[in-house]
Amino acid sequence: MQRTIDWMDGSVVIIDQCALPGTYRTLRLDTVDELIDAIARLAIRGAPALGAAGALGVVLAARAGGAVSEEAARVAKARPTAVNLSWGVARALAKLPEGVDAVLAEALEMLDEDERTNREASRLASEVVLDLCGRRPLRLLTHCNAGRLATVGWGTALGVVWHLQAGGFVDSVLVDETRPLLQGARLTAWELAEAGIPYRVLPDNAAAAAMSRGLVDCVLVGADRIAANGDVANKIGTYGLAIAARHHGIPFVVVAPQSTVDYSIPGGGSIVIEERSPAEVTHLAGVAIAPPGADAFNPAFDVTPASLVTALITETGPHPA
Incomplete structure (x- = not known):
């Protein structure tokens, strides 16, 4: 591949x-x-x-x-x-x-x-997921894309899905579309289809409703920067998922290589959040979906407090150790 x-x-x-x-x-x-x-x-x-x-x-x-x-x-x-x-x-x-x-x-x-590291991190995380949820076919929910397309060749959070599928522990995957650039609908769904794993794409704002209806056993996400205390910067929308998962008693698991941990930053409040062009929100595939001149708040990432993370797994095991 x-x-x-x-x-x-x-x-x-x-x-x-x-x-x-x-x-x-x-x-x-x-x-x-x-x-x-x-x-x-x-x-x-x-x-x-x-x-x-x-x-x-x-x-x-x-x-x-x-x-x-x-x-x-x-x-x-x-x-x-x-x-x-x-x-x-x-x-x-x-x-x-x-x-x-x-x-x-x-x-x-x-x-x-990178490939060795992410295989090991996702392997360890898959065992954590099974410990949390039971050794049975699981209904998983993902956000953005944390598969092979986000790495050199394997994946982090989606790498967990590959391990679970190999053991017969995947029922299906709910894929957040991940507005505004649709990395879930475009990329994660493509990877799951390529792997032959059952999935459904859902609007980001339907994730909490899916949890309330008992359709989600575990939430799996990656990370773009992790503070020393375990606060997690990831694709915008991750924080809301963590809040909803905590409310519904659903494990929220983060998987990332150790290189994503930035020990120079004590907590998530110090992480610089990239803001991208308003056009990514006001236009879809080049077509305007908002009035001419509309501005937009378009942060690429948000920060999920460590207190909302059930488990954060790297190739060395849980973080903070």
């Missing part, structure tokens, strides 16, 4: 997530500018995939010569909330004194490591 992001013949090669589900295509990115554009328009997205993109951005900069550190800083700032992006840049940049080949070797190791 093709990786979401990879290095091939001197170029960064990605699955273009803006084209799915209608078209499956790959893009070759040969410059830092092309990589930054792909990150900004979400052709590359998902915290672990962004970590890989950060490292490969340093490779592109180092191979081009010039002010590598300045170019690397531009990559790191392309999206401010996902800590993996700056983490990937810093890790690859640390190898620059050893030469371009050392930078590339580090980036390639990070690609392999």
